Amino acid sequence: MSIPSTARDGVNRVLRPFNVRVVRGQSDDPAIKPFLSARRTLAAARRAGLSLEDYIDNYSAAPGATAETVDALLRLADLGEHVERVCEIGPGSGRYSARVIAATHPDTYEIYETAGDWLPRLKALPNVVVQPADGHTLSATADKSVDLVHAHKVFVYLPLVVTVGYLDEMARVVRPKGVVAFDVVSENCLDDSTTSEWVSSGSTLYSMISRSWLVDRLAERQLSFLGSHFVPLSGGRTELLVFRRD
Ligand SMILES: C[S@@+](CC[C@H](N)C(=O)[O-])C[C@H]1O[C@@H](n2cnc3c(N)ncnc32)[C@H](O)[C@@H]1O
Numbered sequence: 001m002s003i004p005s006t007a008r009d010g011v012n013r014v015l016r017p018f019n020v021r022v023v024r025g026q027s028d029d030p031a032i033k034p035f036l037s038a039r040r041t042l043a044a045a046r047r048a049g050l051s052l053e054d055y056i057d058n059y060s061a062a063p064g065a066t067a068e069t070v071d072a073l074l075r076l077a078d079l080g081e082h083v084e085r086v087c088e089i090g091p092g093s094g095r096y097s098a099r100v101i102a103a104t105h106p107d108t109y110e111i112y113e114t115a116g117d118w119l120p121r122l123k124a125l126p127n128v129v130v131q132p133a134d135g136h137t138l139s140a141t142a143d144k145s146v147d148l149v150h151a152h153k154v155f156v157y158l159p160l161v162v163t164v165g166y167l168d169e170m171a172r173v174v175r176p177k178g179v180v181a182f183d184v185v186s187e188n189c190l191d192d193s194t195t196s197e198w199v200s201s202g203s204t205l206y207s208m209i210s211r212s213w214l215v216d217r218l219a220e221r222q223l224s225f226l227g228s229h230f231v232p233l234s235g236g237r238t239e240l241l242v243f244r245r246d
Pocket of ligand 1: 031032033034035056089090091092093094095096112113114115133134135136151152153154158162
């Protein structure tokens with residue numbers, strides 16, 4: 001089994017009101033975290049009469065959160081006229097991918113997704129290239145080759161060393177003047193009441209990472225901080241951090 005059943009049970013307790021469940025992963029690697037079952041989530045969205053984006057926004061965050069986040073990201077990123085290549089880690093349902101593709105029309109949109117059941121849906125998006133996802137690296141992507149590399153609601157779940165490894169990879173693949181964007185649970189997301197609720201719920205779903213430490217570490221890798229935007233998360237919020245490569 002790829003994830004301890006206690007951890008999966010904890011996630012499913014949080015998700016129970018939404019009538020979806022995480023799937024058992026297909027890997028023993030602790031870096032590869034489970035996500036919603038594609039089949040069950042699509043069926044639940046259909047039953048609710050909602051688009052997949054609206055369905056996921058409604059249960060995990062707030063209505064309109066995906067669109068607001070992409071707008072904030074693109075405003076901060078200011079990618080210019082022609083976007084050649086974008087890379088996304090852990091796109092899942094593709095709710096962010098679809099919006100970024102529609103707004104920027106990249107020639108190529110690379111994805112690294114460890115959950116195979118979402119791939120047929122992702123492959124149907126324009127110009128998507130499915131890269132081999134080993135759960136740790138962007139090994140099929142060349143150095144300094146992408147205009148934007150991003151991840152949403154991925155680093156909130158992954159072990160610290162996996163996140164930091166991915167950040168090093170993002171710094172490697174982004175081209176000069178390109179943009180790196182991702183959200184984390186930073187210290188700015190953890191007020192006293194949120195922290196107390198997490199403690200009393202006993203959920204071990206999310207991990208915190210220091211924003212100032214991240215900004216300093218990425219600055220050493222020629223990534224200058226552009227700004228941030230708060231994003232709703234079930235039971236709290238994340239902070240989307242956006243950087244430009246010098
Ligand atoms: C919480 S979901 C977020 C999905 C999507 N970005 C969104 O916000 O709707 C986390 C995603 O990351 C994927 N994932 C989990 N571990 C991963 C890893 N080590 N590398 C790449 N993707 C991973 C999961 O399969 C899932 O699609």
